[in-house]
Amino acid sequence: MKVAIVHDWLVTNAGAEKVLRSIVNIYPDAEIFSLVDFLSLEERDIIIDGKKVHTSFIQKLPYAKKHFRNYLPLFPKAIESFDLSAYDLIISSSWAVAKGVKKSPAQLHVSYCHTPIRYAWDLYDEYTQDLPWIKKIMVQNILKYIRKWDIATVDRVDHFIANSKFVQERIKRIYNRESTVIYPPVNIDTFTLNENKEDFYLTASRLVPYKKTKLIVEAFNKMPDKKLVVIGSGEEYARINTIANSNIKILGYQSDEVLISTMQKAKGFIYAAIEDFGIIPIEAMACGTPVIALNKGGTKETIINKTTGIHFEEQTQKSIIDAIKRFEKLELNPSIIRNEAAKYTHFEQELRSFITRIY
Numbered sequence: 001m002k003v004a005i006v007h008d009w010l011v012t013n014a015g016a017e018k019v020l021r022s023i024v025n026i027y028p029d030a031e032i033f034s035l036v037d038f039l040s041l042e043e044r045d046i047i048i049d050g051k052k053v054h055t056s057f058i059q060k061l062p063y064a065k066k067h068f069r070n071y072l073p074l075f076p077k078a079i080e081s082f083d084l085s086a087y088d089l090i091i092s093s094s095w096a097v098a099k100g101v102k103k104s105p106a107q108l109h110v111s112y113c114h115t116p117i118r119y120a121w122d123l124y125d126e127y128t129q130d131l132p133w134i135k136k137i138m139v140q141n142i143l144k145y146i147r148k149w150d151i152a153t154v155d156r157v158d159h160f161i162a163n164s165k166f167v168q169e170r171i172k173r174i175y176n177r178e179s180t181v182i183y184p185p186v187n188i189d190t191f192t193l194n195e196n197k198e199d200f201y202l203t204a205s206r207l208v209p210y211k212k213t214k215l216i217v218e219a220f221n222k223m224p225d226k227k228l229v230v231i232g233s234g235e236e237y238a239r240i241n242t243i244a245n246s247n248i249k250i251l252g253y254q255s256d257e258v259l260i261s262t263m264q265k266a267k268g269f270i271y272a273a274i275e276d277f278g279i280i281p282i283e284a285m286a287c288g289t290p291v292i293a294l295n296k297g298g299t300k301e302t303i304i305n306k307t308t309g310i311h312f313e314e315q316t317q318k319s320i321i322d323a324i325k326r327f328e329k330l331e332l333n334p335s336i337i338r339n340e341a342a343k344y345t346h347f348e349q350e351l352r353s354f355i356t357r358i359y
Helices: 015-026 041-048 065-082 123-129 135-154 165-175 213-221 235-243 256-265 279-286 298-302 317-327 336-344 347-358
Strands: 003-007 029-036 053-055 089-096 108-113 159-162 179-181 201-204 228-231 248-252 268-271 293-294 309-312
Touching: 003 015, 015 041, 015 089, 015 279, 015 347, 029 228, 065 135, 089 123, 108 135, 108 347, 123 135, 135 165, 159 165, 159 213, 159 347, 165 179, 165 298, 201 213, 201 256, 213 228, 213 235, 213 317, 235 268, 268 279, 268 317, 279 293, 279 336, 293 298, 309 317
Parallel strands: 003 029, 003 089, 029 053, 089 108, 108 159, 159 179, 201 228, 201 268, 228 248, 268 293, 293 309
Antiparallel strands: none
């Protein structure tokens, strides 16, 4: 059986790339296709064992390394340009356009859907509302085109796999297709249990608006007796660093070793994003660290209120502050929290079994 793995783009080692890593583990002889590949040699070794990646014409366009997303209108044409006719099985790891690859009726296409393309669907208004009117009209037209293409290519997928019940509902609502939930892989062997917690909270993510890290910092500005550590880099770093009071440490990007060590010591991990799944809260749980998270999206499913952490209902300072107050009245067991994280370690076994059954 010849296997092709299609990934939207390879530019960093984030949650979707951990899924890709596991798919490559299952099918080590598979060929890998991606719109672009700008991974460092170290990242390529970690994610895909240093394998060659077949890229699209976007790889060679001007300024693609830093600004490939500006070529969004070309993404459908680029993903359709891959000739996958020689492969029996196509596995797409898709949060944008990978699920739209062309196939023949004789081929099987399984799409692991991290989410239907968010900025064309659920985040459409958020991405367009603050733009100057000329640019807004242009972006709206591009996203309408992407949505039309996204729907038109649904039938190229034989079986959808959703990375959470939250995404399963979105697949049904947007694509009108059924899907099977297989949660993403979490490496709890690296994130080990530590029951000795220190007096600080941690949040860690890319510092981009939808992650709501700035909101968490603003909440802790109003709680000067509570300590917060922020790990991550991104477009909001400078702004967050400017507004943070003295009870908040902004560490920027840190190595995995520093992240894990900090996560093991934190009394609680705070997460305010609406995530499709959210791997990093599970990694915190693997350390025995309880999670204070939004009761929406993936963390609604993965965080058990008053057992592995506590939920808050709104993305507001008040809601986060209230959650911290409620959290500090709890006594949670780090070993129980760790055991809950272990539920998310069966991805490779479940995906292999699913594909074996349907092939």
